[in-house]
Amino acid sequence: MGFIEYIAINYTEIGIAVWKHFYLFAISMFFSVLIGISLSIFITAEGREKIGRILLAVTGAAQAVPSVAVVALVFIFVGIGAVPAIISLVIYSLVPIVFNATSGILNVPPRVVDAAKGMGMTNTQILWKVKIPMAISVIMSGIRSAATINIGTATVAAIIGGGGLGDMIFTGIKLNQPRLIIIGAVLAASMAIIVDTIIGVFETRITPEGLKIS
DSSP: OOHHHHHHHSHHHHHHHHHHHHHHHHHHHHHHHHHHHHHHHHHTSTTOHHHHHHHHHHHHHHTTSOHHHHHHHHHHHHOSSHHHHHHHHHHHHHHHHHHHHHHHHHTSOHHHHHHHHHTTOOHHHHIIIIIHHHHHHHHHHHHHHHHHHHHHHHHHGGGGTOOTHHHHHHHHHHTTOHHHHHHHHHHHHHHHHHHHHHHHHHHHHHSOGGGOOO
């Protein structure tokens, strides 16, 4: 049976796997972005810069941790199923988001912050009208990296019952069915490309004109 014929016969199961994979990605990314950006804002507030730089070093090193190690640890403490899979994806996706957001905010030139203070802006106004806009490209770069990593890691999360395209890949390995492996891998890669493109367009739209990289 060829690829086209297999897809035509099993398109319903394939569609369900794609949906489950996207579900794992969407839910985990929502919480990763929410927690990651909030944490970065908290630790980069005035007076906490030292803590921010320490976390920056920690998250930088944490990017070398294999995704399967995170999935395995969550499995040990939480068990199997979609929820543990989402937890592992949130944890793993947090690293690039926190690293980039913290780095971007901390690297806003002090003279710009001082100028904003001289204009009478409050710390909250400086954060949302100066720091975040100036760091938005770096922040969005972290989110794009996290999204791509998340979609790839979601295939690994299938080993703890996450479901999705990872099930197709691991089933293909168990049954020695290369077409299942290829279909699952191609669909996951396609999802990553589409998501990255969408986030890239969104990044372009929200980045202030003067800060866009041509």
